[in-house]
Amino acid sequence: MRNTSIEDNIANLTRQGILDGPTRIKRLNQLSERMGIDLWIKRDDEAGPSFGGNKSRQLEYYFGAAIAQGADTILVTGAVQSNFVRLTAAIAASLNIKAVVQLEERVENPEPQYYETGNVLLNQLLGAEIRYFKDGNSEDADAALYAYADQLQQQGRRPYVIALSGKTPPLGACGYFQCAKEIVEQSEQAFDHIIVGTGSGASHLGLTAGMKYYCPTTKVIGSCVRRPKSEQRQRLNRMAQQFNHLVDHPNYLNDADFHIWDGAFSPGYGKLSDKAGDALNMMARKEGFILDPVYTAKSFAAIPGLLTEGLIPSGSRVLFIHTGGLGAFFAYQKDLLAYFKA
Ligand SMILES: Cc1ncc(COP(=O)(O)O)c(C=O)c1O
Incomplete structure (x- = not known):
């Protein structure tokens, strides 16, 4: 090649x-x-x-890989107000794929609206399953996502994980x-x-x-x-x-x-x-x-x-x-x- x-x-x-x-x-x-x-x-x-946002361009390749592998569920991790996560939820909805979004608590002492409005509200509207993760490093966040993907697989689903710490x-x-x-x-x-x-x-x-x-x-x-x-x-x-x-x-x-x-x-x-x-x-x-x-x-x-x-x-x-x-x-x-x- x-x-x-x-x-x-x-x-x-x-x-x-x-x-x-x-x-x-x-x-x-x-x-x-x-x-x-x-x-x-x-x-x-x-x-x-x-x-919209930059992540749409990136997700063309992640969804391409997920669909090629026959995935029916996509898992993604990001900050509580992540745009990447919200766009993943939106694109998954349009493709009839289930989205699991893991929200990492990266910001210290945020205001209550940080958890209630903006992308968090949109994730709910878009029908994503929302999970929270106490901030650790990206490796820990990815590990939690992979562990959940394993559970889903045991239940018969076909998950695809978008990891950010370097595994993918x-x-x-x-x-x-x-x-x-x-x-x-x-x-x-x-x-x-x-x-x-x-x-x-x-x-x-x-x-x-x-x-x-x-x-x-x-x-x-x-x-x-x-x-x-x-x-x-x-x-x-x-x-x-x-x-x-x-x-x-x-x-x-x-x-x-x-x-x-x-x-x-x-x-x-x-x-x-x-x-x-x-x-x-x-x-x-x-x-x-x-x-x-x-x-x-x-x-x-x-x-x-x-x-x-x-x-x-x-x-x-x-x-x-x-x-x-x-x-x-x-x-x-x-x-x-x-x-x-x-
Ligand atoms: C609106 C926005 N701009 C820029 C960035 C940074 O882009 P990248 O993660 O590709 O470095 C992000 C990442 O989440 C984002 O949501």
């Missing part, structure tokens, strides 16, 4: 169509002027059902490899920089791999939303090995390919930073787009941050990937109101 290209090897993976077509790219005129760059937004918040190959990254191609086909001129949130790392890794393949002059920068930069780099390097293996090009991605920024990550996962609040505010008031406090506000904050640090030169052509997150927006009402009050 090594003689075949990465593109062909990815095309050979089983994929369940979820997106209706390419997502839109639009220029942000007021923010371009304000920041002194040529700034564009890719509307992956419109990808897929139930408020990073299939989701293939969705963003494809997205890189889509971006290149959509744009008349190459982007200098692409900014995307980096959490599980699948979107960041896939875009990095795809841009290296289709347009190597474009630098993809991941803005940390889940863990600090040094830990995220280790994670991406681990995933890169698995991705290289998956696409059968063992030396394709390496450490030097990853550009990571964590200037808006503090005070931690699921907690609104001032920089993220400012980014969310600026996007709403200048362009009318809504970002979410956990992922897209922190990823968009990278643009003013990198400009200030001189890592994006003025005049650059920059694409921000709006990865969604809107299903969770109202679950963070208290943090948002506190930000506006301050």
Whole structure:
């Protein structure tokens, strides 16, 4: 298989169509002027059902694999307000597959609405079976999911587990490899920089791999939303090995390919930073787009941050990937109101 290209090897993976077509790219005129760059937004918040988001692209490959294996139940794990989990529940509903969602308590002392509204409410509406998991590391969360999958199997069901700790190959990254191609086909001129949130790392890794393949002059920068930069780099390097293996090009991605920024990550996962609040505010008031406090506000904050640090030169052509997150927006009402009050 090594003689075949990465593109062909990815095309050979089983994929369940979820997106209706390419997502839109639009220029942000007021923010371009304000920041002194040529700034564009890719509307992956419109990808897929139930408020959409980046995970729809990733789930095309997980559902493809699940259906190919004859699964009738899909199990997924994520934070209580995970968008990945909500999209899994929505897509499973549309495919007549049962969804089991495991909600990990990653955020300390959240407000009551964190458990009641946003994606938790949507998971109920979408008919998913909801289970809770006291935060541990990803390995523990995956182990609990596999243990439940075993129980379901003993009851005669055919489960497929979407694990995030490294047991399953990073299939989701293939969705963003494809997205890189889509971006290149959509744009008349190459982007200098692409900014995307980096959490599980699948979107960041896939875009990095795809841009290296289709347009190597474009630098993809991941803005940390889940863990600090040094830990995220280790994670991406681990995933890169698995991705290289998956696409059968063992030396394709390496450490030097990853550009990571964590200037808006503090005070931690699921907690609104001032920089993220400012980014969310600026996007709403200048362009009318809504970002979410956990992922897209922190990823968009990278643009003013990198400009200030001189890592994006003025005049650059920059694409921000709006990865969604809107299903969770109202679950963070208290943090948002506190930000506006301050
Ligand atoms: C809205 C949103 N943006 C970005 C991310 C991060 O993407 P990834 O997990 O591919 O790194 C997530 C992850 O859950 C998300 O829900």
